[in-house]
Structures are given as structure tokens and as C-alpha cells.
Amino acid sequence: MTGGETGIIYGSQVHRSMGYQGHRSVTKHDGSTKESWYSYICGHCNTKVSGAVVCGYYGEEEPPIKWLLCTNCGNGSVLAKDGNVYPGVPFGPNIDGLPxxxxxxxxxxxxxxxxxxxxxxxxxxxxxxxxxxxxxxxxxxxxxxxxxxxxxxxxxxxxxxxxxxxxxxxxxxxxxxxxxxxxxxxxxxxxxxxxxxxxxxxxxxxxxxxxxxxx
Ligand SMILES: [Zn+2]
CATH class of the missing domain: 1.20.120 (Four Helix Bundle (Hemerythrin (Met), subunit A))
Incomplete structure (x- = not known):
């Protein structure tokens, strides 16, 4: 099994979920294309940003995975296959002055x-x-x-x-x-x-x- 593939063994058979398909599916972005930017709410600083897409993994027949950099706080997040950005935005308001x-x-x-x-x-x-x-x-x-x-x-x-x-x-x-x-x-x-x-x-x-x- 090569790195990144996931497998579940049933009897003697190995069923693989669609997973790692090699570095050929990884695209690095340089900021010059529409795909270089992704709008999301950063879970680190709780701000809506047009974040930089550092790179994307564009596998066949699956939603893309994107590694994001917040243009406000500079921290990283991931847009996962399920369409959610991790870490997520904490629920509830910020409260100042807490011990x-x-x-x-x-x-x-x-x-x-x-x-x-x-x-x-x-x-x-x-x-x-x-x-x-x-x-x-x-x-x-x-x-x-x-x-x-x-x-x-x-x-x-x-x-x-x-x-x-x-x-x-x-x-x-x-x-x-x-x-x-x-x-x-x-x-x-x-x-x-x-x-x-x-x-x-x-x-x-x-x-x-x-x-x-x-x-
Ligand atoms: Zn941020």
C-alpha cells in the first residue's frame, strides 16, 4: 500500500476508498488565477477573508481539498472533501475582559x-x-x-x-x-x-x- 491510501480489509480483499492519487493531482497556486483565492471565515481569527489557496488536491471524481492561508492572521486551514473548513468557527460571541x-x-x-x-x-x-x-x-x-x-x-x-x-x-x-x-x-x-x-x-x-x- 502506498502512502496516503486508506484500506479496509474484508476477508482477503482490500477495498480502497478514493484517496491519494499521486503528486500529479496537487496544484500549487501563485495568486494569478481565480483558483488561488477562497472566501471563508477563518476559525483562528473569526474573520471573513479572501484567503490564499496555497495548494489544492484535485483528485478524480472527488471534491477538491484546499490548503488555505488566512490573509488576516496568517494561520492555516483546510477545506476538506466534505465542503467544511477546519478548524471551524467557534460558536458564540467573543467576550473581552475574561480572567x-x-x-x-x-x-x-x-x-x-x-x-x-x-x-x-x-x-x-x-x-x-x-x-x-x-x-x-x-x-x-x-x-x-x-x-x-x-x-x-x-x-x-x-x-x-x-x-x-x-x-x-x-x-x-x-x-x-x-x-x-x-x-x-x-x-x-x-x-x-x-x-x-x-x-x-x-x-x-x-x-x-x-x-x-x-x-
Ligand atoms: Zn485568520
């Missing part, structure tokens, strides 16, 4: 959505509540419910917010404790509630500092 631990957890939750890992997304969103409470002074290792009451007592979660913040906890609990199948819509809403909470707790303060520190 490092919270930022890492929030990024992870957003990335989960790009690979349809809905249960994992909800588990991390629930964990973000814990990160936020501890970052704001709650004692680590307490029962989960105490983190939410702590955020309420300290005024980070106000009465109008309580209902939807509690949904983050409830959805996380379902993801942890029940075997029901993952639900994309629910995971999307869990992530959006989490984003809103982080926006109110961190981003608004971060933004306002730009103005208050000048006076």
Missing part, C-alpha cells in the same frame, strides 16, 4: 459546538459558573448549589437574571446525570446564556474601565 481560567473554559465550550460535542459544551458551561464564583471569592470545593447562591448574594446575579442563569446549571446537570441524547438547540442556548452572564460580569466592567480610568 484566564474563565477564558480557557469559555473557549473550550465554544470549540465543543464546532465539533457537535453538545454534552461536553453544557458540562463546561456548568463548570464556568464554578470558575466565576471562585474567581469572585467563593470557597472552592463547596456544593455546586452554593456557588450560585454566592453569586446572587454578592449581587453578580440579580433577580431578573436568576431564571436563565439557573438554566445553565440545570442543563449542565442533565448533561451530567441523564442519558438522554444531546440536544443541539439546548446546548446552543446554554452557551448563549453563559456568554451573556460573562458579558455582564466581566465585559461591561472591562469596557467601562476604558472611560473611567481617563478621568
Amino acid at each position: 484566564e481560567d474563565v477564558l480557557e473554559a469559555y473557549k473550550e465550550a465554544r470549540n465543543c459546538m464546532t465539533v457537535n460535542a453538545f454534552t461536553s459544551c453544557e458540562l463546561i458551561c456548568r463548570k464556568i459558573l464554578m470558575h466565576v464564583a471562585v474567581e469572585k471569592g467563593a470557597k472552592e470545593g463547596d456544593k455546586f448549589a452554593t456557588y450560585l447562591s454566592y453569586l446572587e448574594e454578592q449581587g453578580f446575579v440579580t433577580p431578573p437574571m436568576k431564571g436563565w442563569v439557573d438554566l445553565i446549571r440545570q442543563h449542565g446537570n442533565k448533561a451530567t446525570h441523564s442519558l438522554e441524547s444531546p440536544d443541539k438547540k439546548r446546548a446552543e442556548s446554554t452557551l448563549m446564556f453563559t456568554a451573556e452572564l460573562l458579558r455582564l460580569i466581566y465585559e461591561m466592567e472591562h469596557m467601562s474601565k476604558q472611560y473611567t480610568e481617563e478621568t
Whole structure:
């Protein structure tokens, strides 16, 4: 078997999926043709770009594969046979002013959505509540419910917010404790509630500092 071919062995026969067909199918682009550019949203910098196609693999009877370079951040992506660009664009908004631990957890939750890992997304969103409470002074290792009451007592979660913040906890609990199948819509809403909470707790303060520190 030559490099790049994939094979599945059934009995004594090897069935090969259409795969590597030699370097003759690889085309390098120099920017002078229409095929040298590809419009996509870069998963690294979340920007819509007309990216440079470094090279393409144009096999017979199959969709092309293109290696892309972002003209905004200079990072690389791949347009795969399935028509998707990898890495994908993280779901949900960027939130500024997050402490490092919270930022890492929030990024992870957003990335989960790009690979349809809905249960994992909800588990991390629930964990973000814990990160936020501890970052704001709650004692680590307490029962989960105490983190939410702590955020309420300290005024980070106000009465109008309580209902939807509690949904983050409830959805996380379902993801942890029940075997029901993952639900994309629910995971999307869990992530959006989490984003809103982080926006109110961190981003608004971060933004306002730009103005208050000048006076
Ligand atoms: Zn980019």
C-alpha cells in the first residue's frame, strides 16, 4: 500500500476508498488565477477573508481539498472533501475582559459546538459558573448549589437574571446525570446564556474601565 491510501480489509480483499492519487493531482497556486483565492471565515481569527489557496488536491471524481492561508492572521486551514473548513468557527460571541481560567473554559465550550460535542459544551458551561464564583471569592470545593447562591448574594446575579442563569446549571446537570441524547438547540442556548452572564460580569466592567480610568 502506498502512502496516503486508506484500506479496509474484508476477508482477503482490500477495498480502497478514493484517496491519494499521486503528486500529479496537487496544484500549487501563485495568486494569478481565480483558483488561488477562497472566501471563508477563518476559525483562528473569526474573520471573513479572501484567503490564499496555497495548494489544492484535485483528485478524480472527488471534491477538491484546499490548503488555505488566512490573509488576516496568517494561520492555516483546510477545506476538506466534505465542503467544511477546519478548524471551524467557534460558536458564540467573543467576550473581552475574561480572567484566564474563565477564558480557557469559555473557549473550550465554544470549540465543543464546532465539533457537535453538545454534552461536553453544557458540562463546561456548568463548570464556568464554578470558575466565576471562585474567581469572585467563593470557597472552592463547596456544593455546586452554593456557588450560585454566592453569586446572587454578592449581587453578580440579580433577580431578573436568576431564571436563565439557573438554566445553565440545570442543563449542565442533565448533561451530567441523564442519558438522554444531546440536544443541539439546548446546548446552543446554554452557551448563549453563559456568554451573556460573562458579558455582564466581566465585559461591561472591562469596557467601562476604558472611560473611567481617563478621568
Ligand atoms: Zn485568520
